[in-house]
Structures are given as structure tokens and as C-alpha cells.
Amino acid sequence: MxxxxxxxxxxxxxxxxxxxxxxxxxxxxxxxxxxxxxxxxxxxxxxxxxxxxxxxxxxxxxxxxxxxxxxxxxxxxxxxxxxxxxxxxxxxxxxxxxxxxxxxxxxxxxxxxxxxxxxxxxxxxxxxxxxxxxxxxxxxxxxxxxxxxxxxxxxxxxxxxxxxxxxxxxxxxxxxxxxxxxxxxxxxxxxxxxxxxxxxxxxxxxxINLEKLDYINLKVTDKIVIFHGINQKNYYKKGNDIFEAALDILKKNHADKIEIITVKSLPYAEYIKAFNQAHILLDQVFAYDQGFNALEAMAKGKVVFTGAEQEWLDYYNIEEDTIAINAEPDAEKIARKLEWLILHPEKISEISKNARAFIEKEHHxxxxxxxxxxxxxxxxxxxxxxxxx
The missing domain is CATH 3.40.50 (Rossmann fold)
Known part of the structure; x- marks a missing residue:
């Protein structure tokens, strides 16, 4: 055919x-x-x-x-x-x-x-x-x-x-x-x-082609690495300003516990490699479901802040904050979720494994x-x- x-x-x-x-x-x-x-x-x-x-x-x-x-x-x-x-x-x-x-x-x-x-x-x-x-x-x-x-x-x-x-x-x-x-x-x-x-x-x-995306089992041994990829053309549409405001809040209390990587408008081949060492990836805010960037990051075992609204939880019959983190358009709420992960690093490993398993099951x-x-x-x-x- x-x-x-x-x-x-x-x-x-x-x-x-x-x-x-x-x-x-x-x-x-x-x-x-x-x-x-x-x-x-x-x-x-x-x-x-x-x-x-x-x-x-x-x-x-x-x-x-x-x-x-x-x-x-x-x-x-x-x-x-x-x-x-x-x-x-x-x-x-x-x-x-x-x-x-x-x-x-x-x-x-x-x-x-x-x-x-x-x-x-x-x-x-x-x-x-x-x-x-x-x-x-x-x-x-x-x-x-x-x-x-x-x-x-x-x-x-x-x-x-x-x-x-x-x-x-x-x-x-x-x-x-x-x-x-x-x-x-x-x-x-x-x-x-x-x-x-x-x-x-x-x-x-x-x-999602899982053969091209190896799972990376990153243990939290020192600082938690947070990756923020910005598409400059869609800066506000993706909610990048809200993510940056959330990171500013986080840095006030936990600067010694985190490392932030920010990249802007990278070609795909560079982008997919740039977040390899990250534990957490900030994807987009104004969505009910995950797009491709989020799904590929989840396949690699990242804890992704993205669209994960109640409608998504209901559709796949899953519990909140177990596979992806819903990024609402509220910097303080996002900061609180990030803080929760920093204070409970064992959750990062748990969500990471769940995210990979979800992609294997639903998006192969x-x-x-x-x-x-x-x-x-x-x-x-x-x-x-x-x-x-």
C-alpha cells in the first residue's frame, strides 16, 4: 500500500x-x-x-x-x-x-x-x-x-x-x-x-518511536536538573513566561538544590539531545494533553510539566501526578509542584518509570x-x- x-x-x-x-x-x-x-x-x-x-x-x-x-x-x-x-x-x-x-x-x-x-x-x-x-x-x-x-x-x-x-x-x-x-x-x-x-x-x-529514544535512568545524587526549552516564536503561546516566573519563585528557596538549563529555538536533532541530563522538563502550559515534545521526553524518562488535565486522566484512567504533571497557567502552582518534587526526589524516579511505561503502552x-x-x-x-x- x-x-x-x-x-x-x-x-x-x-x-x-x-x-x-x-x-x-x-x-x-x-x-x-x-x-x-x-x-x-x-x-x-x-x-x-x-x-x-x-x-x-x-x-x-x-x-x-x-x-x-x-x-x-x-x-x-x-x-x-x-x-x-x-x-x-x-x-x-x-x-x-x-x-x-x-x-x-x-x-x-x-x-x-x-x-x-x-x-x-x-x-x-x-x-x-x-x-x-x-x-x-x-x-x-x-x-x-x-x-x-x-x-x-x-x-x-x-x-x-x-x-x-x-x-x-x-x-x-x-x-x-x-x-x-x-x-x-x-x-x-x-x-x-x-x-x-x-x-x-x-x-x-x-x-512515538521508542527505538530512537532510550530510557535514561537518572538518579538524584546532587542537584535536580530542570530543562526549559523555549520556542521564541511561541514564547507566550507555550506559557514560557509562566514557567520562567515559576523558576524565579523556586530559585528564592531552593537555588542550592537545582540546576536550570534553558535553550532557545533549537533544531530537533539538537533539542532531543539537549535535555538528556535533565530530571524535569518544562514543556507547555495551555494544553489538555501532551504534544510530541512532551511525549518524547516522557519516553526518555523525564518528569514533564505539560498538558495533563482531568479529561486526560479520565481518558486513560490514571491518577494525577503519576505520569506527567499538569502545568496550569499559574506560576505559583507550578512552583509548588516543582518544590514537591525537589523535597521528595523519590517521586522523580517513580514518575520517570511510569512515564516510560505509559508511552510504551499507549503511544508505541x-x-x-x-x-x-x-x-x-x-x-x-x-x-x-x-x-x-
């Missing part, structure tokens, strides 16, 4: 590819590699207007002419690659705007994908129309939009989220849902908004790949060229 995975966030599609290949599938990834993280892809698209002077040039030209250089150049790249983007048994799109072009161009590119492939599925991973609407309707008690509502982040920095409130992106969403075989969610933050949707096929746990990349295959196959069409609506 030939499978095309379009788009890449946080190594999700790479890990899924590895699981599918272990099951004998032929898999191709097309995408940007998630920019500075530089994940491997088989068919690479480049976005040369994402930052710096090219970004400013793009903004000026768009303002003067309504021409989006990003869309123009990605469409050109698509034309060069299109012979390698057809004839697959299954295609999965990583979100509703996988080529990162404006809706008019995106629809043209997706139209080709739908016409030249048998079965196209959508993964709700990253912001999309449904998850954004759910959050803005305040159905979550907090979300990645909370910093925007608190006016910590300028509107321009939230463009990739706020765009889903525009009519053109709503139309793109409608077009997508008319033509896909079904939509899947990568974790609870996307699963919850999709509950009850007719196209929804269920949650697929993020696949081959098991998750099987779940994807079973779900896709339940919707396979006999028609090679589905009708475009």
Missing part, C-alpha cells in the same frame, strides 16, 4: 511513517519540515518568506498588489512536484491548510490531491477551524488563545490562528470536509472539539500505525477518482 503524508509538525508524520514502514507500507512525506526544526521530508517545500527581510517584502507586495508571494512560490513548487503527489492509496493531510498558502491557492492544490488520489484523510493537528471556534467560544477553561486574550501577544503574531475566523478560511474548511473520507485527531485538544462531528473517526495517539509507534491503518481501511473507497464537491 502506498501512503502519502502531507505536512509535518513536531515529527508526528515521521514517526507514523516509521511505524507504517515497519508494517510493510510504502510511505512518502511531503512538507516543509516544520521550519527551524528541520524534520526530514521526502518531498520538500520551502517557504522563503517566513521571516526576516523576505517576510517584510512579502507584506509590502501583498499590501500594494494583493499578490501573496508565498502562495505564488509554493504553487510553483507544487507544479514541479505534482507527478510525485498522485496515485496513492491513502493520503493524510496534517491540517486544513497543509501547504500554507492563501485559501484560493490552497483549494487549487488540494483539488489536484483529491482528483488524483483514492482516499484522502485529514488529521486535526495544529489550529484549524473547529478547534479555533471551540476555543474562542470559551469551551476550554484555557487554551493557546489565552495569552492573546490577556493581550500578551500582538494580533500579528496570532495570524495563523485568527485567520480561521475569516470567511475565506471557513470556506476552505467546508471544502475540505466535503472531500475527505474522514478526520482524525492527534490528541485531546483536537479530539474534544470534534466529538459529535459526522466526519470524525476518532483520536489517534501520537506515535507501530501500535499507533496499526490503529491508523485500521481506521483508514474502514473508509477505503473502491473509486480511484472521487468526485470533487
Amino acid at each position: 502506498k501512503i502519502l503524508l502531507i505536512g509535518e509538525y513536531s515529527r508526528l508524520h515521521n514517526s507514523l511513517k516509521e511505524g507504517l514502514e515497519a508494517l510493510g507500507m510504502t510511505v512518502t512525506i511531503a512538507g516543509f519540515g516544520d521550519y527551524f526544526k528541520n524534520y526530514p521530508v521526502d518531498i520538500r517545500f520551502e517557504n522563503s518568506f517566513n521571516s526576516g527581510i523576505p517576510f517584510l517584502i512579502k507584506k509590502v507586495i501583498y499590501k500594494l498588489t494583493a499578490i501573496d508571494l508565498n502562495s505564488v512560490f509554493i504553487k510553483r513548487q507544487f507544479e514541479n512536484h505534482k507527478n510525485h503527489l498522485k496515485g496513492y492509496d491513502i493520503v493524510q493531510l496534517i491540517n486544513e491548510n497543509p501547504f500554507n498558502t492563501l485559501p484560493k491557492t490552497e483549494k487549487l492544490l488540494l483539488d489536484f490531491i483529491f482528483r488524483h488520489n483514492k482516499n484522502v484523510f485529514l488529521l486535526s493537528c495544529g489550529t484549524d477551524y473547529i478547534s479555533v471556534k471551540y476555543a474562542f467560544d470559551k469551551k476550554f477553561k484555557y487554551s493557546i488563545f489565552t495569552p492573546f486574550e490577556q493581550e500578551k501577544v500582538p494580533k500579528a503574531n496570532y495570524w495563523h490562528i485568527l485567520k480561521w475566523q475569516r470567511k475565506s478560511y471557513k470556506k476552505l474548511h467546508d471544502y475540505m470536509f466535503k472531500n475527505i473520507k474522514g478526520v482524525l485527531a492527534s490528541d485531546l485538544d483536537y479530539h474534544i472539539p470534534l466529538i459529535g462531528n459526522k466526519k470524525y473517526l476518532g483520536m489517534m495517539p501520537n506515535p 509507534y507501530v501500535d499507533v500505525a496499526k490503529l491508523y491503518l485500521e481506521t483508514w481501511e474502514s473508509k477505503l473507497s473502491e473509486n480511484a477518482t472521487p468526485k470533487i464537491l
